[in-house]
Amino acid sequence: MTSEQTIRLACGNDYLTAHLPEQNLSGVFSPKPVPPCSDPVLEIKRALAQPLDCPPLSQLVKPADKVVILIDDHTRTTPADLILPHVLQELDKIGCREEDITILITHGTHRLSTEEEVRKKVGEEIFHQYKIVQHRCEDEQNQVFLGITSRGTPVWINRLVYEADKRIGIGHIGLSPYAGFSGGLKLIIPGAAALDTINCNHSMVPLGFRKPGDTRLPTRLDIDEAAGMIGMDFILDVVLDANDKIIKAFAGASAKVYQEGVALARTVFEVACPSMVDIAITSAYPYDIDLYQAVRAVEYADAIVREGGSILLVAACPDGWGGEDFRKLMCDRTKTPPDFLRDIARRNGKVTFSVLGYALSRIKSEKRLVIPPTNIPATELEEAGFYLVNSLQEGIEELIEKYGAECRIAVFPSGSVTVPCLL
Numbered sequence: 001m002t003s004e005q006t007i008r009l010a011c012g013n014d015y016l017t018a019h020l021p022e023q024n025l026s027g028v029f030s031p032k033p034v035p036p037c038s039d040p041v042l043e044i045k046r047a048l049a050q051p052l053d054c055p056p057l058s059q060l061v062k063p064a065d066k067v068v069i070l071i072d073d074h075t076r077t078t079p080a081d082l083i084l085p086h087v088l089q090e091l092d093k094i095g096c097r098e099e100d101i102t103i104l105i106t107h108g109t110h111r112l113s114t115e116e117e118v119r120k121k122v123g124e125e126i127f128h129q130y131k132i133v134q135h136r137c138e139d140e141q142n143q144v145f146l147g148i149t150s151r152g153t154p155v156w157i158n159r160l161v162y163e164a165d166k167r168i169g170i171g172h173i174g175l176s177p178y179a180g181f182s183g184g185l186k187l188i189i190p191g192a193a194a195l196d197t198i199n200c201n202h203s204m205v206p207l208g209f210r211k212p213g214d215t216r217l218p219t220r221l222d223i224d225e226a227a228g229m230i231g232m233d234f235i236l237d238v239v240l241d242a243n244d245k246i247i248k249a250f251a252g253a254s255a256k257v258y259q260e261g262v263a264l265a266r267t268v269f270e271v272a273c274p275s276m277v278d279i280a281i282t283s284a285y286p287y288d289i290d291l292y293q294a295v296r297a298v299e300y301a302d303a304i305v306r307e308g309g310s311i312l313l314v315a316a317c318p319d320g321w322g323g324e325d326f327r328k329l330m331c332d333r334t335k336t337p338p339d340f341l342r343d344i345a346r347r348n349g350k351v352t353f354s355v356l357g358y359a360l361s362r363i364k365s366e367k368r369l370v371i372p373p374t375n376i377p378a379t380e381l382e383e384a385g386f387y388l389v390n391s392l393q394e395g396i397e398e399l400i401e402k403y404g405a406e407c408r409i410a411v412f413p414s415g416s417v418t419v420p421c422l423l
Contacts, residue, residue: 007411009392010285012316016372018393020409024400028411029271031418036245040079043249044086047236051252052260057087057168060233063095065165066102070187070232073107073134074117075293077244077286078172081123083236087168088126098130104160105134106191109198109352111323112136133160137195146229151218153201155226156194162230169235169254173261175269175417177296178205178355180215183237184258185227193226199351201226203344206358212300212419213270215262224255239264242414244286273420276306278407279399281314281392282415288315291330291376292322292353295360297415302363304410304420310368310402312395313386313415317374326353330360331383337361360385370395 004019007028037043049056061067069087071080084103091101103122105113112134119127126132135158136142144162146155161167173183190198201222208217236251239261248264250257280301284294294315301311321327329335329349340358344351363369364385371386372395378388389395400407412418 007281007413009281009283009314009413011283011314012285012288012318014316016314016392018391018396020396020400024407024409026274026277026408026410028413029273029418029420030413031242031268031271034241034247034268036241036243036247040082040246041086043246044083044236047249047251048086048090051234052250053253053256054234057090057234058094061091061094061096061166064100065096066100066163067091067096067166067168068160068164069101069103070106070161070167070169070192071103071121072171072187072191073105073110074113074121075110075287075289076172076182077240078170078238079244079246080121080170081126083170083238084122084126087170087236088130101130102160102164103130103132104158104192105132106187107135107137108190108193109137109195109350135192137193137198140194143194146226149222149225151204151222151225153197153222153226155189155229156197157188157230158192161188161192166233167231169232169237171235172238172240173250173258173265174240175213175265175296175300175419177212177299178202178208179220179223180208180213180217181262181265183261184235184254185224185232187235188227188230188232189223195350197226199347202351202355205355206341206344209359209362210303212303213266237261239268241268242417269417270419270421272423273304273410274423275408276422277304277410278306278309278403279312279409280305280309280412281312281396281409282412284313284315284416285414287416288317290319290322291315291317291374292326292356294416295356297412298363298369299359300419301410301412301415302367304422305367307366310370310399311363312370312392312399314372314392315374317376320376321380323353325349326356327380329353329357331380333383333385335361337365370399
């Protein structure tokens with residue numbers, strides 16, 4: 001009698017459970033179980049007191065300085081509500097006035113946060129006490145031109161960032177399908193940049209197709225060069241585990257913080273896998289707020305699935321596609337990878353959508369994408385080239401039947417934060 005393995009995958013605020021034969025299981029691959037710090041508050045305070053390659057805030061900031069604190073948005077799991085109070089306490093000790101401090105939510109091309117999402121991100125007390133502004137990438141009247149990078153990206157950034165006496169960043173260092181790893185100066189580019197700047201920068205993303213975790217990609221190098229035109233005076237980045245708990249905090253100069261943070265993040269999120277497989281089953285949680293975010297789990301799983309294989313994606317997508325323009329683009333079955341590259345070259349719409357369309361079209365041309373029910377209508381998913389199944393269990397059974405009793409299956413319970421690396 002064949003023994004079975006039970007798998008449990010996060011899907012939004014719920015879990016999906018299914019069973020598969022142990023003989024088919026290549027492995028269940030998750031970020032390494034590095035223990036989180038025992039006291040996150042003490043860890044944040046330690047990082048602030050021992051900054052890397054720069055003086056502490058008490059020596060960097062003067063009482064009369066206009067300060068902008070850049071934080072990421074509702075699509076990211078950085079615990080800004082936990083970190084902000086301690087940064088603000090340091091500024092208060094210096095003598096900075098509340099009216100001279102602005103918290104800027106750096107959306108890049110993402111939709112703006114709802115009031116509830118802002119409250120959750122910064123915490124109730126800070127929400128009521130400090131000025132909070134949401135960056136709008138298409139608001140050209142509030143942008144300042146800085147110059148052109150060596151790769152040809154014209155750089156416009158939010159005027160608040162430009163006019164600030166001091167710029168402080170709060171973010172986290174994790175995987176990024178566009179830039180190898182998030183964190184560092186990404187809060188400025190693309191976070192606080194103009195749409196035209198983001199489009200130019202992200203037009204280089206196809207050069208990084210199937211190169212997950214590579215921080216030497218042109219997109220990332222261009223980000224650092226562009227953001228370096230204005231710079232960040234001080235940054236506090238955290239590395240989080242798969243449950244969004246702080247492992248370690250890094251504060252100080254952005255370059256050193258990023259270097260140290262990426263080194264730790266690699267040991268957590270890059271996972272050794274023994275061989276290519278026929279089927280990958282991957283959960284996009286916690287990046288499954290919409291399909292635009294969720295497909296990063298597909299991009300990472302793609303690295304270990306053979307040509308002709310299948311990727312089964314579990315994603316709640318409470319916000320649907322992540323934009324009507326993205327939906328229309330993905331549902332156009334006539335578009336080929338070169339068509340998406342033409343859209344990128346011509347700047348048709350948001351380049352961020354087209355570069356993802358390019359990656360997905362490349363993957364779909366070689367592999368089947370399977371998905372159980374989400375918050376997106378089934379007809380739209382079918383238009384976009386997804387093969388629908390009624391449940392996770394049904395999907396597994398159909399795929400085993402398709403590939404045979406000897407097929408190999410890899411499971412990624414945290415697929416959007418797991419990069420499989422072949423041994």
